[in-house]
Amino acid sequence: MEKLQVQLTAILDLLNIKIFRVLLFLLIGIVMYSAMFTNVKPEKLNLELFSVAEKTIRSPITIEDKESTEANRREAVEQVNDVYRVKREYAQNRVDLVTSIFGSVSEVNAEAQEEIDKQKTAAEADGKDVSAPQVPTIEEKIEKLKTKLTDSETKSLSDDVFIALLQAPKEELQAAKDLTVTAINNTMKHSVPADEVENAKLNVEEELKYTSLNGSLKRAVIEIGRYAVVQNEFYDPEATEDLRQQTMDSVEPVRILEGQILVDEGQLISRDIYKKLQLVGLLESENSYKPFIGLGMLTALTLFGLYVVFNEMENADKKQKNLLIFSIIFITAILLMKLVSLFDEFEYSEIGYIFPAAMGAMLIKILINERLALLQVAILAVIGTIIFNEGITGTLNVSLGIYILLSGLAAILFLQKQNRRSKILQAGLFVSVINLIVILSILFLRNSQYSGLEYGFYITAAFVSGIVSAVLTIGLLPFFEAGFGILSTLRLIELSNPNHPLLRKILTEAPGTYHHSVMVANLSEAACEAIGANGLLARVGCYYHDIGKTKRPQFFIENQINIDNPHDKLPALTSKNIIIAHATDGAEMLRKHRMPKEIIDIAEQHHGTTLLKFFYHKAKQNDHEVKEEDFRYPGPKPQTKESAVIGIADSVEAAVRSMNHPTHEQIETLVDNIIRDRLQDDQLSECDITLKELDTVADTLCETLKGIFHSRIEYPEMNKQKVKQA
Structure with a gap:
């Protein structure tokens, strides 16, 4: 490994x-x-037309068979019938035409009667005989009638029609007109295509044939009716083209789907199959x-x-x-x-x-x-x-x-x-x-x-x-x-197991240090999570950060239970060396146990290059030429947020533990002073922690410490015990 x-x-x-x-x-x-x-x-397929497929071949892509699609569209268009439109206005036009013919006949008769009346009036005025006025001949009436009609009407209708109409009494003429108009309406309201015009004319003729009109007038209205019936259904090229286009659009494209079986194993490759193979590119795959x-x-x-x-x-x-x-x-x-x-x-x-x-x-x-x-x-x-x-x-x-x-x-x-x-x-x-x-x-x-x-x-x-x-x-x-x-999360969880040999070593050889480490771990984890750092790394790092104290546990105050402080009998320089050595000794022990680098760095960096103030001032009382550098930790300074927070929490926990019944205000002042001292001593210059994050760290440490050192009710027995101890 x-x-x-x-x-x-x-x-x-x-x-x-x-x-x-x-x-x-x-x-x-x-x-x-x-x-x-x-x-x-x-795939490289060596296939020939009308050969037998050696294996089942599927389409590698989805593609449209445009040739088949076009063939289907042409077939669909061929089945589309031409569109014909019935022009309903033609029926009214032909009715108006017939009405105008009968109207013109009435006008000619009226004018002839008016001419006779004028002759009678003039003769009476001159005292002449008016018993035989000059009546217009039928030929004159026909000529006059033709002047009121169109060339089409005069050419299409025979003179016999005009004679019958001009000679018909007024009441019969009106009846003839009504019958003719009704017959034309009944026929022209239906579609009359070009090949059905003659049948339509026969329908009009049949309808008028059984009227009560006299013979000549009946023949006249039949001829007028046949003349009035015309084609009213015509081919509509635009509508036909639109219908063809809609039909083409409605035809679904012929697609060869991806994965579709084109030819089964042992099947003959027909022209249609060969064309599909070519279309999906299986016959041109080499290039x-x-x-x-x-x-x-x-x-x-x-x-x-x-x-x-x-x-x-x-x-x-x-x-x-x-x-x-x-x-x-x-x-x-x-x-x-x-x-x-x-x-x-x-x-x-x-x-x-x-x-x-x-x-x-x-x-x-x-x-x-x-x-x-x-x-x-x-x-x-x-x-x-x-x-x-x-x-x-x-x-x-x-x-x-x-x-x-x-x-x-x-x-x-x-x-x-x-x-x-x-x-x-x-x-x-x-x-x-x-x-x-x-x-x-x-x-x-x-x-x-x-x-x-x-x-x-x-x-x-x-x-x-x-x-x-x-x-x-x-x-x-x-x-x-x-x-x-x-150092994965899972590895950190394993390292936090109390049964780890190093943690058991701390617990058995330096129980005070173990308790101190757990307290610092609680503080550090909360503070790191508050600023987005790795809280779990901080917790586990705290468990091992003072492992070096296990070499000389009695020289550290948290382990001095019912024993005298050995530093009272040692020179300040010697005490300094013992205290400072716990950081380097701890890092060395962690390296020997092949602990992750992040844990080693925390043990090595949590004190940075801070000054051992107590022993420095103690040494200075005996020797004023003592250098401050000699009483500083070797470092390095904290390189990560986790190391910086652990260093602060370590100092805070030790300081608060030394206080007797600290109040909330005292805790806040203490935390602020320690962080300010670290900043002034330039201990946080090599990590990327910000001032805003330090404020968050301070608030979190205070909240956590307030929860730990909350005030308790003192019972009478406790007060008596304290008095007795005093």
Whole structure:
């Protein structure tokens, strides 16, 4: 393991050089591209027309068969009948025409009568005989009538019609007109296409034939009726074109669907099948390069996204470590996915559901953070749609992509607030249940029929995926933690176990120090969480920060129970060396036990370079030339917020413990003075804690201490005991 850690450390050093980071990204890209290459590589089919297919061939894409679509549209258009419109106004126009003919006849008769009346009046005035006035002849009336009619009417109607009308009495003429108009209306209110005009004329003739009119007048109105009936239904080119267009639009495009069987094994390849194979590109696949370009673009986009995410990280050392961890897990997941997909060739088309999709998500969530875990899940889901394409090159298995995505998300959500290693197995069971629900929902959405054996396989695959994910996570986690020196949440929980050898050492050899460490842990955890720092790290760091005191526990006041203070008999310089040594001794002990670097740093940095004021002033009483630097801790100063807060909490707890019944005001004053002293002594200049965060730390420490040192009721027995002791 030590050899592995050395190798990983060397790799991390190389990643500080930009070109090696680029090479790592290229390695990720190569693995991605290679894993998906065979799944997008077009099949090379040597098929000939009228040959027999050696295997079942499915369509790799969804594409429209435009030729078949156009043929269907032409066939549909050919079945569309021409649109004809009935012009209803034609009936009224022909009625008006007939009415005008009868009106003109009435006018001619009226004018003739008026002429006779004028002759009688003139003769009476001259005293002449008016018994035989000059009456207009029928020919004159016809001529006069024709002047009132149009050329069409005069040419279409015979003189016999005009004679019959002009000779008819007024009452009969009116009746003839009404009968004619009614007959025309009855016929023209219906559609009269061009080929039905003669039938319409016959209808009018039949209707007028059985009227009570005299013979000549009846023949006249029949001729007028036949003349008045005309075609009223005409071809409408615009409406016809619109109907044809609507019919064309209503024809559904003929599509060849992705995964559709184009030819079954042993089936003859007809012209229609051959055309479909050609349409989906299976006969021209040798020269196809588009899938490779598409895969390259997808890979480049993924690498760009990863680069942006890692480039935003501020801590350079942490950035390189996280990048290497992410790369190892990501590449492992892809290779494992590819390995599982190889079983597709043995007709296990749904084998992808066994893939432990949650493994990478859990490892990255525990070792790095939730954001990168989500990113990894999303990328794996996309890759899974391509790798598990059931042997159909160029297709996407969206169902498997959804399954991988939801499985990984379930693991991340379950581990969001779970910090114990035992919870990983529970997360695997939770993921298994989610997997089962997702699979069943996909199967039900397909609305297909499955046998009991098939349902059994899917249920087994769901649970295998979740459990294997948990087992692999538990198995791989120690290698990452040990190899990279990672202090994960699970590792911190384990280190906080009171049965840890070092904690038992403190408890048995320096119980006062143990109690002090627990108190500082409570203060530090609350303060760190208040400012967004790692409260759990602060708590565990506090448990070990004074481990160095176990070398000489009796020299520290919290362990001096019923014994004299040995410093009273020692020179100030010697006491200083003993006190200061507990920081360096503690760091050395932690290193020997291979504790995480963060815990070692807290032990080494919690005092920073502060001054041992008591022993400094004690030494100065005997030697005025004593240097202040000789009585300072070697440091280094706190490098993180957690170390800074622990240093403050350590001093606050020791100071408050030395006070007798501290009040709330005294506690607040004490905390403010200690923080102000740290700032004035420049102890917080090397960490990124802000003044606002220090105010929050002060408030949190005060609140916690007030809860610990709250006032209590003193009972009479207690007062008597105190008097007796006094």
